[in-house]
Amino acid sequence: MATETPVLQPIKVTTPASPNLFQLFRQLTKNYVVRVMVQAIITIWAVITFTFFLIRLMPGNPVDVYVDFLMNQQSMTYDEAYSRAAQQFAFDPDANPITQYVGYMGQLVRGDLGESITSPGTKVIDQILRFLPWTIFSVSWGLLSSFTLGAFLGTIMAYKRNTPIDQVLSFAASLFSAVPNYIWGLMIIIIFGVQLNWFSVGTLRGTYDTGLTPGFNAEFLLSVLTHALLPVLVYVLGSVGGWMLNMRNSTISTLGEDYVNVARARGLTSGRILFAYVARNAALPMFTLLAINIGFIIGGSVIIEELFVYKGIGSFLFWSISQRDYTSMQGVFLIITTSVVVSNVLADLLYSRLDPRVRIGAEK
């Protein structure tokens, strides 16, 4: 009977070298957090550059259109019109495109997104700060609810797999994920709002009841919650199906893991196995999907907010586009992209906290 002699691996002894700048740099590039941050900054920079050249340099671009408009409608000379446009689009008219671009970047860093075209004198950044909180509020409420509900239902489906409960819920999940969220919104308005009259579509417009002054009181908060209810419901309906199916599949594969069998063999209660062993591990892959979902929901908020007349950043983007207010449009698009990128970074960092393998894998 041959016994295998353990082969001793020579241990590599790394002597701690005196840290120089180059090594520090290499360590930084291998650090997960730094990598995520750098990627985010590059993305935001690329989007800023892309929109700048799209709006400034494309043939028939908004700046030229606006200069023509000023010359024809307000009989300005080209130079007057051009410097007016330059002021509103926040660039220096006397410089060449590259310098303009650098100057524009400088202004962006200081938080200056230029002035609105349709209402001169109004800073775009102020408009954005007025509308953005409502979108962040409703989208994060919707996302958290659908994530929780989907994870819960998905776990049930996995535990009851191949029973009628699972089949019905799977079918429902496919249905929810298939139908576009704005279609759900339209259905809710038509069926429950107009036909059955369960709620009045008109009074639920806006972010809170008109006539209320914003403040920390029960009446205002309740109004805010009821007005956000329909958009949130639509966000949930539109994304809960994906969470359910992912959680189901993830839980089923976790249930087959050895550590779950061991836990069963040790006679742990099923509740403890569920929470401490199965659900925690099964939910991990869901966090990687969080990033894609955030972008999708914020992107879709343009239609949903427009449909429910909810005054968030999405409906402001649509408003500025329909008003041909290109400076506002550019600013809002940058802010939407930035918020998606920032939420992706948060999701990535959260995931690396929950699952250390990601960090270590990246540092290897």
Added chain:
Amino acid sequence: MATITTKLPQVNRSRFLDQSRMSITVFFRALRRNRAGMIGFIGLVIYAVWILIAPAFVPFDDNVRLDQIAAPPGSRLVLITRTEDAERFRTLSDLNGQTVGVIDNSSGEAMVEPYLDQGAFEVETERFSSGRGIPDLLESLAEGDVNAVIVFSEAVRQYLGADQRAEFANLTVSNAELGAPHLLGTDTQGRDIFSHIINGGTTLIVTALIAGLLSTLIAVTVGSLAALSGGVVDNVLTAAANLVLTIPSFPLLIVLASLIRLDNSLLLAFLISMLAWPVLMRAVRSQVLSLRERDYVEAALALDLGLVHVILREILPNMMSFVAINFIFAVTRAMYDQVGLIFLGMVPINDYTWGVMLYFGRTRGTLFSPDSASMVLSPIVAIALFQVSMVLFARSLEEMFDPRLRTAK
């Protein structure tokens, strides 16, 4: 006893690989066991017949009729007589030689002309300006100037109710079966919604299919290129995919639509696919990375058969099912983007599609009117059922090709 564990190479064995080749018979046998998949498959067959064949039988109705605006489903033309004549005039042939009142449409021709062509009728046409024509016509019927009136059922309903004008109490709907009913009612211009639903899907679905095909094509090419090349090419392509993936695509589409005139559905499909490829590209890349470890691929690479040969002959056939499933999801996503853009009015209206019906439902306020629900609900159901059929079919394919998901009985 020493157990000798053969250490398998740590290949990320993908769930779809090596199962792609499946004969049609096996496919249908598997599909029959999968109820949801069968529903999806039947749905897709219906949609294929619908967009390819049905428009030939139901021509698009562009005939504006001011007296039948926003009528509910089932509305049709009816024959109205004085109650004492109700027994005499039951069908069109009974009206031979009588004076019949009809209503002109906006272009000045009698809308009942097709029905009247068959007999030798003396027809009195009463000019009608939105809303006034019908009571005038009913008055002349009550006073005996005409012997019968052919009019749209919904338009006349409000005048013949029990508590309506006394002079109309003596009138009876003599024949409720005149002409074909509007199955889904009419829109804000009195046009038949059913014909719009039949004709309104072709452009949408074809555009979505083209966009799905384009993004799948880009994803497969770029993904396999990245995985097989490795090194700098891989890094650059993956970084590009991550970049596009992070940008919220729908807002970018709206911004682009405001700057570029999207009057060409090919251009629209191209833009949608340019923003949609990264999801599939990353998946294809990881599939190809694991396929690359297979002996046959390594052999092909070692024989230096060329990248094109390796991709087309060795790798692609082995992930065909995976690509097909993702193609379907790409099509549903393109549908989402496309209809969303049309719904917001960001695409020039060339074609009266389901999306355009939704757009008019939103902008003309029919969305909030209880009587004209059909104008918005019909395209909603058409779009939703298409998406559901696609997703159910794709999910059943996933189950068929993925043993982990297959329901073990």
